[in-house]
Amino acid sequence: MGLLLFVAIAGLPLIAVPVLRHRLSARVQSLREALGPLLIKSTPAWAKVGENRHPFPAELARPVPERPQYSGVIDMSHIVYRARGGSAAVERPAQNERESPAKEEPLSSEAPPEFRQGKVEREAYDLLLKSNATVAGMVNGSNPGLRFKTWTAAKAEEDAYLVDLTFTQLSDSAELHYTWRVKLSTKEMTPLSHHARSLSKS
Numbered sequence: 001m002g003l004l005l006f007v008a009i010a011g012l013p014l015i016a017v018p019v020l021r022h023r024l025s026a027r028v029q030s031l032r033e034a035l036g037p038l039l040i041k042s043t044p045a046w047a048k049v050g051e052n053r054h055p056f057p058a059e060l061a062r063p064v065p066e067r068p069q070y071s072g073v074i075d076m077s078h079i080v081y082r083a084r085g086g087s088a089a090v091e092r093p094a095q096n097e098r099e100s101p102a103k104e105e106p107l108s109s110e111a112p113p114e115f116r117q118g119k120v121e122r123e124a125y126d127l128l129l130k131s132n133a134t135v136a137g138m139v140n141g142s143n144p145g146l147r148f149k150t151w152t153a154a155k156a157e158e159d160a161y162l163v164d165l166t167f168t169q170l171s172d173s174a175e176l177h178y179t180w181r182v183k184l185s186t187k188e189m190t191p192l193s194h195h196a197r198s199l200s201k202s
Contacts (some may be wrong), residue, residue: 115154131187151163153182159184176195
């Protein structure tokens with residue numbers, strides 16, 4: 001009975017208090033190392049994830065070293081690198097140059113050509129069909145793989161118009177554009193788009 005009382009009184013604090021438990025295990029380990037290698041093989045310890053629900057011992061926690069905080073963006077817009085004699089030189093622009101907003105180049109005021117179906121545009125379209133039998137045949141359905149959709153024209157110069165023919169490719173319903181530059185005075189036809197140039201080569 002006395003032995004049981006001693007084991008209960010001495011063992012319960014060792015099991016319940018983490019500090020005493022770790023000290024006891026450390027001393028037992030030191031004693032085993034001092035005695036030398038033993039023939040008895042220790043059974044490996046197994047632990048299941050989530051099995052230990054006790055808080056982590058404070059004496060085993062390691063402090064996290066503080067790391068310097070750096071900004072994610074470094075402003076280097078005030079430094080200009082220019083090559084001088086094979087080496088890079090660093091120049092700092094004047095205060096007024098750095099604070100002044102960047103000068104933007106003026107955009108071109110020339111408006112894009114306006115494609116439509118007017119009277120003069122119709123004249124350029126008809127001239128293209130009369131001068132190119134292949135194009136006229138495509139408009140009338142000579143190519144079984146293409147279907148004519150629409151035409152438009154836009155004034156490019158004083159006497160020149162851009163005539164665009166739109167076809168639908170029946171295999172994948174893709175739109176193909178055939179564009180020519182038609183000059184009314186000289187009746188000159190110049191293919192501009194990729195499809196128009198490939199058509200003239202064939």
